[in-house]
Amino acid sequence: MATTKKNTTTTPDDVNLNAWAGNRIVTLDEFIIRSEKDFEYATGELTGLLRDIGVAAKIINREVNKAGLVNILGVADNQNASGEEQKKLDVYANDKLIECLQNSGECCAIASEENDDILNIPPIGSKSSHYVVMFDPLDGSSNIDVNVSVGTIFAIYRRKSPSDQPANLSDFLQSGIQQVAAGYVLYGTSTILVYTTGRGVNGFTLDPSIGEFCLSHRNMRIPEHGQFYSVNQGYYSKFDLEMRRYIDHCSDQNYGLRYIGSMVSDIHRILIHGGIFLYPSTRKFPRGKLRLLYECNPLSMIVEQAGGRAINTQLKRILELEPTELHQRSTIAIGSPALVNELQAFIERYSALPI
Ligand code: AHG
Ligand code: MN
Ligand code: MN
Numbered sequence: 001m002a003t004t005k006k007n008t009t010t011t012p013d014d015v016n017l018n019a020w021a022g023n024r025i026v027t028l029d030e031f032i033i034r035s036e037k038d039f040e041y042a043t044g045e046l047t048g049l050l051r052d053i054g055v056a057a058k059i060i061n062r063e064v065n066k067a068g069l070v071n072i073l074g075v076a077d078n079q080n081a082s083g084e085e086q087k088k089l090d091v092y093a094n095d096k097l098i099e100c101l102q103n104s105g106e107c108c109a110i111a112s113e114e115n116d117d118i119l120n121i122p123p124i125g126s127k128s129s130h131y132v133v134m135f136d137p138l139d140g141s142s143n144i145d146v147n148v149s150v151g152t153i154f155a156i157y158r159r160k161s162p163s164d165q166p167a168n169l170s171d172f173l174q175s176g177i178q179q180v181a182a183g184y185v186l187y188g189t190s191t192i193l194v195y196t197t198g199r200g201v202n203g204f205t206l207d208p209s210i211g212e213f214c215l216s217h218r219n220m221r222i223p224e225h226g227q228f229y230s231v232n233q234g235y236y237s238k239f240d241l242e243m244r245r246y247i248d249h250c251s252d253q254n255y256g257l258r259y260i261g262s263m264v265s266d267i268h269r270i271l272i273h274g275g276i277f278l279y280p281s282t283r284k285f286p287r288g289k290l291r292l293l294y295e296c297n298p299l300s301m302i303v304e305q306a307g308g309r310a311i312n313t314q315l316k317r318i319l320e321l322e323p324t325e326l327h328q329r330s331t332i333a334i335g336s337p338a339l340v341n342e343l344q345a346f347i348e349r350y351s352a353l354p355i
Pocket of ligand 3: 113
């Protein structure tokens with residue numbers, strides 16, 4: 001049986017971090033500001049954006065935590081851009097993120113899973129921002145009324161259009177390798193914010209007593225292998241042959257099945273314990289269900305930065321897919337490199353598709 005070997009490496013950030021942080025408490029704000037100094041041409045905009053997201057995360061966390069106490073549970077009477085039912089907390093989280101991002105003027109436009117179109121943000125004074133932000137404000141929202149973890153996912157890109165003009169769709173339809181930062185917040189048994197700027201992955205746990213995210217997971221590395229697979233096995237009969245064969249293999253190998261139904265939670269577990277997450281095509285979602293820009297790309301950047309792999313079921317690297325629509329969906333296989341390689345071998349062997 002395969003072992004869960006630690007996937008270790010030391011990033012430049014890690015070396016610097018050990019030098020200045022030692023064993024003391026490091027808050028997210030302090031870490032972000034400190035990290036900015038490692039980027040030669042940093043202007044502070046990206047730092048500001050990450051801080052804005054940190055503030056929104058604390059506000060959303062507060063509401064998620066009291067969701068059972070106040071009358072904001074239940075379904076809002078509108079649907080999101082993909083035609084799915086929107087929960088009230090989705091709307092709340094969406095509004096808070098937009099509010100926090102537009103107040104600081106560090107971001108010129110936003111795209112959200114919950115909005116049909118991009119949202120341009122008017123510049124504050126003469127300042128023109130160079131960044132656009134995309135997010136899934138509340139991931140796994142069907143879990144809220146049963147007290148199961150949910151999350152927020154975000155991705156930050158540099159705009160491509162001239163900064164003296166309003167941002168446009170081309171600023172958002174960039175491949176995932178163009179992300180300058182990506183991350184997620186998991187509102188779980190504790191709340192953790194995990195992010196990367198392309199120099200490793202770090203996690204910050206919210207200490208509610210001081211209201212600060214504190215560095216708790218330095219230089220996160222995904223195990224090379226893993227003993228868990230994560231897929232909605234209820235759709236087994238709707239999966240293609242190669243996927244069914246691979247799932248049979250996972251079961252034959254005695255891998256444990258874990259599926260929360262909130263991608264952030266499933267990916268967080270895999271990041272820490274190793275394993276593979278799969279959302280292949282089904283009859284209902286032939287191109288996969290998960291959204292490339294709001295879910296697949298940011299989580300793929302995190303997982304790759306931690307030493308993992310993320311591909312679609314045509315064996316293309318997720319981060320190299322060229323998006324053509326804002327709400328485009330993708331199939332995904334993501335997690336420990338050894339397991340994604342294993343799946344690839346099954347696809348190469350059993351797929352009817354020309355690979
Ligand atoms: P969201 O709540 O943002 O719409 O995302 C739900 C997603 C994802 O978090 C999860 O992995 C997946 O939907 C679950 O889908 P199934 O219920 O089809 O398994
Ligand atoms: Mn989601
Ligand atoms: Mn969502």
